[in-house]
Amino acid sequence: MISGALGAAIVATLAILYGRALFTPPSEIDGEPLVAGAARVLYVIDGDTLQIEQQQPTGVVRRRVRLIGIDTPELGRTDAPLKAATADQPFAREAAELLRQLTAEREVRLELDRRRRDRYGRSLAYLYVDKRLVQEELLRRGLAVVDAFPGDSASMAKRLEIAEQDARKHQRGQWQKQ
Template sequence: MLPAVLVAVLAASGGCAAETEATGDCAPPAGLSSERATVAYVNDGDTVRLTSGDRVRLVGIDTPELGRDGSPDEPYAREAQQALRALLAESENRVAVVDASEGEDRYGRRLSYLYLPDGRSVQAQLLEQGVAMAVFIAPNLELADCLTARERAAREADRGIWSLPAYDPGLPSARGIPDTVQGAAIVQGRVKSVGHSRNNVWINLEGRVALKIDRDKREHFPGWDFDALEGTRLRARGWVVHHSNRYQDWMIPVDTAHALERLD
């Protein structure tokens, strides 16, 4: 059941409440604020600007990056941008904006879920088309299960980005992370060691790539025994940070088990 405030917003923007409830398309969790809005400009596949001037980052997904300062576009970056434009055009750019638990990023953008007037999740639609990957950053994990399922359908069909080895099976950590990688990435490799510091658990993959898990987020990894992972192969996703020290050259913060897969 959608929150009453979102049903009202969707109805006011031309949608039908009964239609919305019937879709069940990654419906927003109760308790999140929402508003009716109109998109003025599509920056790329996961960022828009509203007519109010607010910049909105679509939370829960990441799309390939458009080239800047002379660098080329990542594969499927233009397709992601066009897919988002096409979705929004269906409703003349009218949407419901549902702000996530942590509603703003370090760039001052709103972190939000977008819904079309008929109740469809914009994030879910982009995932199903294979032009986005799901990403998970606490505390904005409200739709992690649903978005993962939407991505899985595209992945099993080798649709869009999932036809590329950089996404499936993912970048091999043994070769390091290419300088061309921007934003989020999927990395796979064997665990060389597991370390513990005061605040974090460090899962060190071959190739000097480390996964950082905040001890305060341990509840997001039910059933995982990190110390038992040494020697196993993992696939992880998240934002890559260049972080060179005696142990690593790249670091990926991992906030939830949704971002980890055992490969053997």
């Protein structure tokens, strides 16, 4: 016989697991890998992270994608229940807005590198709109910094470094003189 408290705990656990299964796309549960190619942006999370949807042979996959090779200023957080609210870092909103503008209602193309996931489990990709590399555009406008890792494409890292140097030289975005 199960006690009342234990029974309630079991029911609550099952409800949570069932709810997660209902509201989490299957591809995010079973870890189906992202593939290079066409995708549709569902929404922008911040200046270097977005949610995409991609048609694959096994069905539609939804993934949180982090733009590989760059880092943008962080948006403030107010939603963490046990953490203090944080303010936006300078140029965080501008970076997120540019990413929205570049990807709104457009098909994008994902290109992968050796590193496929970051430490938070997000898929990593270079993102193209038409033939424009989105990371390069964020860097040229001074809204990102290069964040290359050993093993990433050396030619891509060089391309991104040139874009950041251009923004610094012309004092764009976060490189403006105060």
